[in-house]
Amino acid sequence: MTQRENLLDLTPDEAETRLSTFMSEVGEPEYRVRQVLRRLWQNPAASFDAMTELPAALRRELDSAFALPRLELVVRQKSVDGTQKFLFRLSDGEAIETVAIPEGNRVTLCISSQAGCALRCAFCATGAMGFSRNLEVHEIAGQVREMRLIDEPVDVTNIVFMGMGEPLMNWKAVDPVLTLLNDPRALGIGARHITISTVGVLPGIVALGQRPEQFRLAISIHAPTDELRRSLMPINVKYPLADVIEAAQVFDRRVTFEYVMLGGVNDGAEHARQLAELARECRAFVNLIPLHPGGSQGFAATPPEGIARFARAVRDRGVEVAIRKSRGMDIAAACGQLRVERLGRRPPRAAKQHGDIQVA
Numbered sequence: 001m002t003q004r005e006n007l008l009d010l011t012p013d014e015a016e017t018r019l020s021t022f023m024s025e026v027g028e029p030e031y032r033v034r035q036v037l038r039r040l041w042q043n044p045a046a047s048f049d050a051m052t053e054l055p056a057a058l059r060r061e062l063d064s065a066f067a068l069p070r071l072e073l074v075v076r077q078k079s080v081d082g083t084q085k086f087l088f089r090l091s092d093g094e095a096i097e098t099v100a101i102p103e104g105n106r107v108t109l110c111i112s113s114q115a116g117c118a119l120r121c122a123f124c125a126t127g128a129m130g131f132s133r134n135l136e137v138h139e140i141a142g143q144v145r146e147m148r149l150i151d152e153p154v155d156v157t158n159i160v161f162m163g164m165g166e167p168l169m170n171w172k173a174v175d176p177v178l179t180l181l182n183d184p185r186a187l188g189i190g191a192r193h194i195t196i197s198t199v200g201v202l203p204g205i206v207a208l209g210q211r212p213e214q215f216r217l218a219i220s221i222h223a224p225t226d227e228l229r230r231s232l233m234p235i236n237v238k239y240p241l242a243d244v245i246e247a248a249q250v251f252d253r254r255v256t257f258e259y260v261m262l263g264g265v266n267d268g269a270e271h272a273r274q275l276a277e278l279a280r281e282c283r284a285f286v287n288l289i290p291l292h293p294g295g296s297q298g299f300a301a302t303p304p305e306g307i308a309r310f311a312r313a314v315r316d317r318g319v320e321v322a323i324r325k326s327r328g329m330d331i332a333a334a335c336g337q338l339r340v341e342r343l344g345r346r347p348p349r350a351a352k353q354h355g356d357i358q359v360a
């Protein structure tokens with residue numbers, strides 16, 4: 001049997017072209033293309049068979065030519081604060097996490113871009129599990145698609161690439177995923193409501209900056225000096241702070257600095273001063289993140305009054321700063337935590353050189 005082509009790995013333009021050829025081959029009118037296109041992402045169908053607006057014979061023909069793979073939902077946890085966490089199993093048995101965070105009339109979906117992560121940030125549960133592989137287009141955008149398909153669907157308004165993995169190390173897939181998220185023929189989420197979070201992968205920041213849409217960029221700084229950052233984030237050897245700051249300066253839109261508060265590690269008065277200086281250099285907005293208990297080993301959370309003091313010190317130096325609310329404290333909502341809980345820790349696997357990490 002020939003392999004069926006996966007329509008969910010294609011951008012709307014590609015899918016339209018492909019479906020147009022198919023419809024003319026099977027002698028169906030052109031409007032069928034738009035009918036199917038709508039059912040890929042906008043109003044997704046669980047299968048071709050569920051596209052009951054199409055004749056049964058056409059549904060069968062579509063099914064023998066194309067695939068519409070689902071992500072298998074293994075766990076759905078709900079927090080008392082409304083946060084929901086999902087664990088999806090992929091076709092090769094890998095598992096990834098997605099978190100939906102409601103806030104007022106918005107729901108932000110935190111999506112994964114890799115199974116595991118090679119970057120080994122010291123405070124991160126995903127980093128501790130090692131890297132398995134890059135996710136494919138349909139596995140990343142599919143996390144949003146599934147929110148429209150599951151029982152009690154989730155009406156996602158915002159996307160952050162802050163789940164498992166470093167999105168700019170998988171630019172080959174993330175680039176078309178951004179199109180799918182934003183295109184009104186697909187998921188139709190405004191570019192300003194889509195944030196890519198990176199540790200500072202320079203080629204990826206440049207590639208993102210070249211896209212015409214106003215996607216948002218968040219950079220995980222987490223330490224205001226190279227020495228401290230190197231000890232927390234090994235990637236700082238390859239992309240030191242000065243390079244990351246320079247990239248943030250040339251990215252011609254507002255950048256957010258993410259800064260996880262690690263008790264006694266990066267939360268001193270001097271750190272606040274240094275962080276504020278860096279933020280001023282690129283007019284960045286600073287987001288302070290309380291450490292999620294259980295998400296990391298060997299680190300203590302900065303107490304709330306310490307975070308408030310740190311925020312004041314940064315703000316007093318003319319930098320806009322916010323403290324992220326901790327969400328999903330009663331479920332395993334820290335990135336990587338649920339997968340570790342369900343599948344157990346396994347020895348970290350270093351990425352094969354170049355082969356399985358795709359940098360822009």
Ligand code: SF4
Nearest residue numbers: 117120121124127165
């Ligand atoms: S914090 Fe992000 S980049 Fe660092 S190990 Fe975790 S998933 Fe990877």
